[in-house]
Amino acid sequence: MKNHLEALNKAFESRVRLGIMSLLMVNAAMDFGMLKEQLNITDGNLASHLNALDKLGYILITKQFIGKKPNTSYAATDHGRKAFSDHLDALERFISRSN
Amino acid sequence: MKNHLEALNKAFESRVRLGIMSLLMVNAAMDFGMLKEQLNITDGNLASHLNALDKLGYILITKQFIGKKPNTSYAATDHGRKAFSDHLDALERFISRSN
DNA sequence: TATTTAACTTTGTAATTCAAAGTACTTTTT
DNA sequence: AAAAAGTACTTTGAATTACAAAGTTAAATA
Numbered sequence: 001m002k003n004h005l006e007a008l009n010k011a012f013e014s015r016v017r018l019g020i021m022s023l024l025m026v027n028a029a030m031d032f033g034m035l036k037e038q039l040n041i042t043d044g045n046l047a048s049h050l051n052a053l054d055k056l057g058y059i060l061i062t063k064q065f066i067g068k069k070p071n072t073s074y075a076a077t078d079h080g081r082k083a084f085s086d087h088l089d090a091l092e093r094f095i096s097r098s099n
Numbered sequence: 100m101k102n103h104l105e106a107l108n109k110a111f112e113s114r115v116r117l118g119i120m121s122l123l124m125v126n127a128a129m130d131f132g133m134l135k136e137q138l139n140i141t142d143g144n145l146a147s148h149l150n151a152l153d154k155l156g157y158i159l160i161t162k163q164f165i166g167k168k169p170n171t172s173y174a175a176t177d178h179g180r181k182a183f184s185d186h187l188d189a190l191e192r193f194i195s196r197s198n
Numbered sequence: 199t200a201t202t203t204a205a206c207t208t209t210g211t212a213a214t215t216c217a218a219a220g221t222a223c224t225t226t227t228t
Numbered sequence: 229a230a231a232a233a234g235t236a237c238t239t240t241g242a243a244t245t246a247c248a249a250a251g252t253t254a255a256a257t258a
Contacts, residue, residue: 005118013112014246019104022193032205045247047206063205068256070204088194094121095187113215131236144216146237162236167225169235 004097007090009083011056016041016049021084024059024076031073050074058083103196106189108182110155115140115148120183123158123175130172149173157182 012018019039023030030038036046053059058080062073076084111117118138122129129137135145152158157179161172175183 005114005121008114013114015104015107015109015112016246018193022104022196026196042248043205044207044249048246051206065255070255072205091190091194094117095191097121115215141217142236143218143238147215150237164224169224171236 004090004093007086008094009087009090011053011058012084012087014049016045017053020049020053020074021058021076021080024074025081025084029062029073029075031071035074053080056080056083103189103192106185107193108186108189110151110157111183111186113148115144116152119148119152119173120157120175120179123173124180124183128161128172128174130170134173152179155179155182 012021016039020035023035023038032043032046035050036043039046050059050061054061057077060075060077062075064071064073111120115138119134122134122137131142131145134149135142138145149158149160153160156176159174159176161174163170163172
């Protein structure tokens with residue numbers, strides 16, 4: 001495919017992963033429950049998208065206990081921030097050529 | 100899913116359909132061969148994406164003969180232009196909140 | 199002891215994407 | 229006239245992706 005369309009990152013073609021990453025760009029960290037609430041998807045679905053981002057090295061997963069409750073929190077890695085920001089740049093370039 | 104992420108059009112989550120529509124926004128019409136060359140995909144694949152866009156009423160298909168050769172050309176409908184432009188607007192809004 | 203909560207994992211299904219092969223119709227070449 | 233080639237598909241089949249629902253684990257609470 002010609003154009004600058006190739007610069008788009010396949011990982012962010014999914015609405016859910018786009019949503020997760022944009023939340024993690026703005027918030028230093030978010031836990032499973034917060035993400036689930038914001039994205040309004042099932043926990044299994046959320047877990048699998050988080051797993052996909054983790055495999056790409058885009059997020060860092062931290063498991064801990066807060067008080068007596070288990071808590072897993074997610075943060076964007078530098079690598080993930082770079083990838084996401086590159087993707088947004090590619091989208092911007094794409095948009096500006098398209099109108 | 101919260102945010103303005105819902106405003107993204109599912110039809111344009113595919114790189115190929117994004118490419119087709121952006122070509123048809125810029126060029127009043129393109130034929131099968133031109134699209135195939137620009138997008139660099141197999142003809143079956145192209146045909147099926149064109150079919151998807153047609154089913155949504157986003158493109159207009161015109162079959163004719165040019166000289167002795169069959170020629171099918173594709174153009175964006177008003178409805179398609181609106182949908183695509185709305186999608187780009189949603190992307191722009193999304194981007195501006197994300198950095 | 200039974201139930202609840204958090205965060206998964208597993209299972210199974212449906213949808214999506216794609217390449218490759220096949221088809222229909224016509225034209226060009228042999 | 230028969231064979232080959234070109235255009236634009238359609239069909240087939242395989243691989244990938246996405247998702248919901250149910251099951252799992254471990255600790256906490258009733």
